[in-house]
Amino acid sequence: MAVDTLVFAAITIVYLVVTMALGYLGYRHTRETEDYLVAGRRIHPAILALSYGATFISTSAIVGFGGVAGQLGMGLIWLTVFNIGVGIFIAFVVFGTKTRELGQxxxxxxxxxxxxxxxxxxxxQYATAAIIVIGMPLYTAAILIGGARFIEETxxxxxxxxLLGFALIVAIYVVLGGLIAVMYTDALQGSVMLVGMTLLIFLTYITLGGVVEAHSALNAMSNLVPAxxxxxxxxxxTSMPALGSPIWFTLVTTMxxxxxxxxxxxxxxxxRFMTVKDRRSLNRAVFVGGPFILMMTGVAFTVGALTNVYFYTNRNMTALEVAGGNVDKIIPAYINSVMPDxxxxxxxxxxxxxxxxxxSSLFHTMGTALGYDIWVYTSEGRPSLGASQRGIVLMILVxxxxxxxxxxxxxxxxxxMFMGLCASAFLPAFAYGLYAKNPSTLPARVSLITGSLVWFLYTVLVHKAESEILGISKxxxxxxxxxxxxxxxxxxxIVALPASILALLIGIQVGKEGRSGRIPQ
Amino acid sequence: MLGIDDPQIWLGYLLAIGFALWCLLYGLLNWNRGEGGDGS
Known part of the structure; x- marks a missing residue:
């Protein structure tokens, strides 16, 4: 890293002190289980939006997917379209309002x-919690490793x-302060991210001579794509991959x-939808959430692609060549080359x-799935703050x-993988449970089991990116x-979600004798 | 448009910025809607 390590260490310490102070505030505001698990249902809309956005956008979304844009180009902007249109608008307005209402x-x-x-x-309840407890540690471990590698280098x-220090610092405020601490610190972290990404896009366009100039230069580089x-x-x-090509399928279906x-x-x-007291708070969170995500992934993908212009102009190399073929190194290499200290x-x-x-959000979610949903209910114990805390500690260790x-x-x-598993297993049953007038259990069970099973089999036996590493198909x-x-x-x-939806529809048709669902109003 | 030839790309940018603006507008128009209780 070009910047003085001591300067970065000093600023990091200040940031960590503020983070711990917010964690302590969460601890002070946590008195009962409802505070610990859903932040007392009284979170401010701006904090909800920043927390949702900061949880949504991990380092891999900025560095990893930004690097992929450096390799594959601006086609990734369609993920931003989905991030905002589906991940914010539909999530809050269609799913969030009903989730909050039923949750309350x-x-x-x-x-x-x-x-x-x-x-x-x-x-x-148990099946949903079990999928979280089994699947989420994979995703959590990936975030932990990414964070630890980043700290090691900087x-x-x-x-x-x-690795241990990173896990311990986050663990302290999650275990002690619960979701209030998580969301307060998320809001701080989201604000820092917003400042960083705003500076990044402005400095990039200034460095490359303007918006049109930068795009035109990238447009003119299409003959430099590696064979x-x-x-x-x-x-x-600056163009989409050829329709139906392997890159097109990866870009469109996976990303x-x-x-x-x-x-x-x-x-x-x-x-997080259950942490606010009324629908008004969700409406206000949409106001913040949409532009926030645009400034996160929209900026990361645009800058990622534009790194090619900078590296070609200054080093006569594409971004991927500068990064030695490792897409994860494109954004760090660009930042270190071009940005002021x-x-x-x-x-x-x-x-x-x-x-x-x-x-922090993953620690909290999987820990409460274990400590509240599985542990407490299977042992018929009373829901307690302590049980959730023990669950979180155990899942952090795992x-x-x-x-x-x-x-x-x-x-x-x-x-x-985790996003695919969650959507395949939960999405149809979740949507049906929220919006059906009298949802029955059978279709939801069939959908959850079918979605998980098809996703697992397809991942292990068909999808090359995973099946090659796992080696089971071979x-x-x-x-x-x-x-x-x-x-x-x-x-x-793309295969497991339609299978899960189909299973739900078949279940609805054949399972009319299934138990009545929702509590009478 | 803005130095990008492929309409599939600039359409993506238009939609991304359009959705972000739509979120702003939606939030503003519904700023005080659904206050208290179930608030549907």
């Missing part, structure tokens, strides 16, 4: 609790110390649709904030251990993917 009426305290109460089914400290990428469908950094739709069924985001510090802090905000043993290849895939059938092209590059969500 049924006194639901977690996402699995809501599913259990909507369907009056302990199976739905502060030049030992990786193991960075291998060209053969896979890359047509240039745009997979991540864009997957966000609707993320338990750590859904629980003070900006590097702000941007690094924004990345640390992005990792912390996502990590995630840290996983961070040490997980294979590198799977870590890179963990975000898309061991069983002697091939990485059991289906021909284009299926190995089509995201599991």
């Amino acid at each position: 009426r049924m006194k639901a305290l977690t996402f699995p609790d809501l599913m259990g109460k909507v369907y009056r089914s302990s199976f739905m 502060l030049r400290i030992d990786y193991n110390l960075a 291998a990428l060209k053969a896979a469908g890359h047509t240039g950094w 745009v649709l997979g991540v864009g739709i997957g966000v609707l069924a993320q338990p750590q985001l859904i629980v 003070i900006f590097i510090v702000i941007f690094m802090l924004a990345l640390l904030a992005a990792a912390m905000s996502t990590l 995630s840290v251990l996983l961070a040490y043993v997980m294979p590198g290849g799977i870590i890179a895939r963990a975000t898309a 061991a069983l059938f002697g091939t990485v993917s059991i289906l021909p092209m284009p299926w190995p590059v089509v995201d599991p969500l």
Whole structure:
């Protein structure tokens, strides 16, 4: 890193002190289980919007997906379209209002609790909690590793110390202060991210001579696309990949649709809708949330693509060549090459904030799924703050251990995998439970099981990006993917979500004798 | 448009910025709607 490590360390310490102070504020405001699990249902709309956005956008969304834009170009802007249109507007207006209303009426305290109460089914609560407890540590470990690697490089400290220190600092305020602490600190972290990304887009266009000049220069670089990428469908950094090519399928099905739709069924985001007291708060949060996401992913993807102009003008190389073929290094290489020292510090802090905000929410969600939904209800104990805290501590330990043993290849895939699993397993049943007048349990059960199973089988046996690393398909059938092209590059969500919807519809038709769902109004 | 030839890309930018503006407008127009209780 170009900037003085001591300067960054000093600013980081100030930031951490403020973070811990907000965590302490959360601790002081937490008196009962409802405070700990849904922030007492009295969170300010601006805090909700920033917290939702900061949780939604992890470091990998900025550095990882920004780097992918450096490799594949501006087509990723369609993910921003989905991030705002689906991830904010539909999420808040269609799903959020009903989630808040039912959550408040049924006194639901977690996402699995809501599913259990909507369907009056302990199976739905346990199954939802079990998928979170099994699937979420993979995603959490990926965020932990990303954060620790970043701290190791910027502060030049030992990786193991960075990993444990990072987990411990976040753990302290999550365990003690619950969701109030998580959301207060998220709001701070979201604000830091907003400052960092705003500076990034302005400085980029200034450096490249203006908006039209920068885009035109990138437009003129289409003849520089490497042969291998060209053969896979890359047509240039300001155009979409060739329709139906492997890159097109990856961009459209995994990134745009997979991540864009997957966000609707993320338990750590859904629980936030239950933290506000009325619909008005959700409307106001939309006001902040839409522009916030535009400034996060919209900026990351645009700057990611434009790094090619900077590197070609100054070094006669594409961004991917400068990064040695590693897309994750494109954004850091660009920041370090072009930005003034003070900006590097702000941007690094924004990345640390992005990792912390996502990590804290994941710790809280999976810990409460274990400590509240599974532990308390299976042992018939009384819901208590202590049980949730023990659940969180246990899940943090599992995630840290996983961070040490997980294979590198799977870590890179963990975000898309978790989003795909959540959408396939939960989305149809969640939507049906929210909007059906009298939802029955059978269709929801069938949908949840079908979605999870199809997603799992497709991931293990067909989708090359995962099946190659897992090696199960190779061991069983002697091939990485059991289906021909284009299926190995089509995201599991594209198959598993329709299967889950179909199972729900069939379940509704054949399961009219299923138990009546919602509590009478 | 703005130095980008492919309509699929600038349409994406138009929609992304349009949705963000729509969120602003929606929030403003519904600023005081749904106050208190279930507020639907």
